[in-house]
Amino acid sequence: MPGPLALSRSTVDRAADRRADAAWVDSLWADGATRVLLVGDGMVPVDGDALRFVAPTDAPDGDRFLLGLDDGVAFVAVRLEGKPDGGATLREVGAVLGDRDAGLAVHAIALANWHANHRFCPRCGGRTRPESGGHMRVCEVDGSQHFPRTDPAVIVLVVDERERCLLGRSAAWPGRRFSTLAGFVEPGETPEHAVVRELYEEVGVRVTSCRYAGAQPWPFPSSLMLGFYATAAGDDPVPDGDEIAEARWFSRDELAAAMGRGDVLPPSGISIARKLIEGWYGGPLPIDVSRR
Template structure:
């Protein structure tokens, strides 16, 4: 059944046109030349935001860039794009939830890259092996322990996010215990050590709502740097048994036909997933058309 559903694209935070130039991150002379070139574009990032003007990022030349950890974001059409991690929010700071869907493909990719790196650097100032301070290296894509020289690389946490459909073509949506009432979305959870994403789909659905998945198929992925996740989207099938929320992570879970979901959204009883989330695309793939926009849940 789930093979019939396709994510309507593109995913807002999965777009990118920039060559990350990973093979040149350790070329110190080349990196120095980029910082000396006023044609280079520098993005300011801090506190989970990037400098932006509406539907475009706001860049400065290297001479106007403040101090802070420096990141190589990549090259596009001969232009180098770098970032500086500043304290607090940069001027014109916008979150990915605010600007992610408005930015073009190039800028969306740059923003996600910069925020993900900044979040990781902020949480890894000290070596997990000995506790000494670490410093940024390799164009911002590594930290090195100043005491023992051990190398540490950016962390990405894989998580599955799942739209379950039963034999009656109903989808299962849940409300997190941490959310206000009326907000419903697909179910999700982190992949555990030694586990495949498919195993995580089965485990999470049973743990959270006592629904047994009978099959699942990968649909697509989107980086979600809040602070460091990679969301792996799946469609899954299950029998339409009544869900039993665990009461800790999930406060409420319900099966919806397309007509029932339409009526619930129109009445305000259900607020659907946010516009930039892969959850929204999973639901729209099943629903067959775009969901109503609700700016309060962006």
């Protein structure tokens, strides 16, 4: 795939080996040099192309977690119940943030989403509390430990023997939006098996081979997108009508013409889907911005 994936960039040492040292983590919150990121409702505060931090003394109450260290400076986060002032989503700013800030934002939003949905123990229903720098919750009743979850999903660009790519339109999307096909990996299944199953379930296409292309965190709310290129015979796709409303094969010239007319809108520029398509196309897609 061409270029870096917008949400896969990170330069911060997560200091995973020190999270369990509660005294050390507490000392970071007492250090005036520590930078605190406020996160809530899937948003982080942004000034232009950079995250906006506050000092520990200005941080509100809320779940706290350690994001990591960079050049001796600690970066931590606080989960808010609402949106932070000046908040923006990853879809809005993921591509413009620098490598360090992109990694911090993805990490913070993913953790905040998990903490918001795991305040009670799945075993006994008791309340849980954050520990290990916010990378674990412990039940206050039975003492069980619970860790952040990530849901693996495959996202696939299928190419046939005529070098055409297969794109589909979700039933929930606007009529011109097309993208690669995707689906979650089921329990006891490998990503490669999921590629074969999902393509057949969604559009009736039988994959003959696939190869891993790269991965990107996708905290909407907690996915990890595993990108693949796959091959298949160019049989007419048969959309399931439930998840996929429409699916079509495109040659490079056909895709460029369809986008030029405004008949097809590509996936977001921060998505791994876009990178997979551009990898097959051979460069940036010829998008008419005025038609978005």
